[in-house]
Amino acid sequence: MKLRISHETVYGYDHPIRNLVQSLRLTPSVFEGQKTHEWLIEVSGGIRGPGFRDGAGDWIEGWTVRGPTDEVSVRISGRIETRDTAGVLRGHREIIHPTTYLRDTKATRADKGLEALAAGVSEAADTLDLAHRLSAAVGEAIAYRPGVTEMHTTAAEALALGEGVCQDHAHALVAVARLRELPARYVSGYLHSTIDGESHDAAHAWAEIHVEGLGWVGFDAANRCCPDERYVRLGSGLDAVDAAPIRGVAMGNGAERLDVAVQVEEIAQ
Template sequence: MRLRITHHTVYDYERPVSFGVQSLRVTPSVFEGQKVIDWQVDMGDTSEAGAGYRDGAGDWVQLWTIHGPISKVPVRIEGEVVTTDLAGVLRGHREVIHPMVYLQTTKMTEPDEALRDLAAGPEQGLGDLDLAHALSHLVHEKVAYRTGVTNGLSTAAEVLAAGGGVCQDHAHVLMAVARARGLPARYVSGYLHADAEGNIHEAAHAWAEIHVGGLGWVGFDAANATCPNDLYVRTGSGLDSRDAAPIRGVTAMGGAEKLEVTVAVSRVEA
């Protein structure tokens, strides 16, 4: 499937920014499931692209420098990607970090008693793949998709207690229970053209990847009860949403900030 992505973000600062450095992890991943046709990132006339590098997880990171004073900083991401359905398997992705690194918990994914109880649900003795599917199914059942229930700082424990959340929250809960059962798991950021019901997605998306013996990394989108297919575009990964943030950095001055975000993922007919 050929998908066109338009992702525009404007940072509106309380006070003008005199200087800043941003780290962008927004370039589609390189693996057999997707091929970039065109991809452009721009931060306006007051910003300058710096060094870029591929990190140990195989993600492309681009540094940008902001030269102020400026009150609004735009980030424009546009491009086209051809995707292939690999049933969630991250085939052909080159990285050097050992999967066992992703067994470590973070503040966002630290399991409490309720998460450990949820993780214990699937029977013992299941193979890695069956266990991963069972855990994803449980998270989908226990965490309803509801906006306004959580925020960007909500932990997996808080999400499970609330019984609802958005895609970021489903990913954190699934990662927490997978790690509790000894399966390495990580957070993945990217885009989704449409959900399981065919509703067009108008925001960036997130899901989890679980390392499965014999297959490697396999994606699980517990929010939509599916594995990523050709409707998905993968851009980056990390230990949790903070670690995998598409845009992060530091600014001098600026103060409080507001965000305006528009995302469109459309299918391009051949």
């Protein structure tokens, strides 16, 4: 599938900031399931700093914006070609050992509810089967409903509520997988899901679970499937904060507001 992606994030400030430093994880991953043909990152008034590939295989680059300014925009545009690898992250280079992803964070820390959900999944024929069953259990336990949770909602809180968005499904799946001794991590990216090809808001998140013999395999509990050619992978981390496409620090006293617009559309063959 050939996709065109447009992603704009605009930061506004009540009072002009003096300086802004950002770390961007906004470049598509390099693996067999996707090939980038064009990719442009623009930061208004920004100075591009050094970039590097981290131990998880994600490309990260730094940007600095010198003020005073009361608005900063980060724009991404590009074309990418994807193919279905049945969720398996083939050909992705990284050096971090999978067991690193057994470590909990505040967002994925288990409580009694998550422990019960993990324990309630019956024994499976193999690790891959168990991962599928855990993903299905999370999809059943948390209904997809936008607007009921927020950025800092934890997996435990979303499960107790029984509703949430893709971030909550990913956090919960990461949590229960780790409880069953399976390394798991949070993945950020994009999703093209409109059958008629119309562009739409499509920032997305899912989880990856490490399966012996296969490596990392993606599971989207929110949509009850494994990532296919509709998905574009950007990067991963222990949780949403760790895998955030944009992280930064602004120097100033003004309150910050944020507007995000993402479009993913299929390009005619």
